[in-house]
Amino acid sequence: MLTLPFEESQMMCEPRFGANYPRESLPESLEQERKHNSDRTNSDMREAGDDISDREEDEREDERDDDDGLPKKRGPRKKKLGKEQMDRSKLRRNEANARERSRMHGLNAALESLRKVVPCYSKTQKLSKIETLRLAKNYIWALSETLSAGKRPDLLAFVQTLCKGLSQPTTNLVAGCLQLNARNFLTDHNGEVMFSGRSPYDAMYPYPGSDMNTPPGHSGTSLDSSAKPFRHYSYSGAYEPYYENPSPESGSPHFDGQLSPPMNFNGIFSLKHDDPPDYGKNSHYGMRYCSAPGRTALAHNSMYRVSPEARFPYDLHVRSQSFQAQGEVNGSFHN
DNA sequence: TAGGCCATCTGGTCCT
């Protein structure tokens, strides 16, 4: 169960690493932006101000005497630099700025790749940096709990964990990605997310009477038989439950009585990439996500879908290619 | 218009 507290201070502290992010690995757009920005840096704008001589600076500093109550600056006085030294200093400062930009671009690229592997990736509605980190932390925590439990997780707790500490818009986004009605999430004044509606588990396990519908130890509402799901197969062959004529009373996943697009599990259980996945270079992803007992490692460069016979969370369907139709479905979920 | 988010510059600190 998801009961242990997880402090950001514990989980977010990490050793310094990745200092030497290769510049050539920067996304092209970032490189272009870098060039563009370097043409109009603030340093250029402030260049004129930098021309103040050190003597003038010293004079101003002398003026700032004890009269104003502020102590004089301690430490060695600034050396007076010659013109060549000043030029050199400026050059080094510009180089440092460029390195700093490059470093931040690397950081942002890493963050972008993180966005793509946490639930609710959207190109158009990007999670902020802080929200991405929070969601990633929650996601890791929830998955860890799932693995350690060794059984189907309580989806409600899973979603609650995912949304813990997230802003309301992000919570709504996550809920939307999971096809939950955002109205069923109540965020109290402490930022804790509560759920007041029917369990989203029913959306995950739609077959009345089947063990997919009634996970062990789960007391959620069962489906009304009038809401008959039929199997919807995407081009990839993955199963996606789909409902006809749902109603709020029926206990179906469609709270607004509207026909919703096919449920898929990309929100939580699969990796998705609008761009050609580069995980071939990072094969540990496959190992990490497919390390369930008794399962062989899935090939990298894959997306994992829940198969019709899936027993969450370990029976994941390998999708070796990304089809357009699925991309559209994903788009509807992630935009 | 205020607030959030972001990119960038900058100077300081730490490390090699």
Added chain:
DNA sequence: AGGACCAGATGGCCTA
């Protein structure tokens, strides 16, 4: 000495 890292400051952009 020089590079990486960090945090504060600043200004731009966007949205409610």
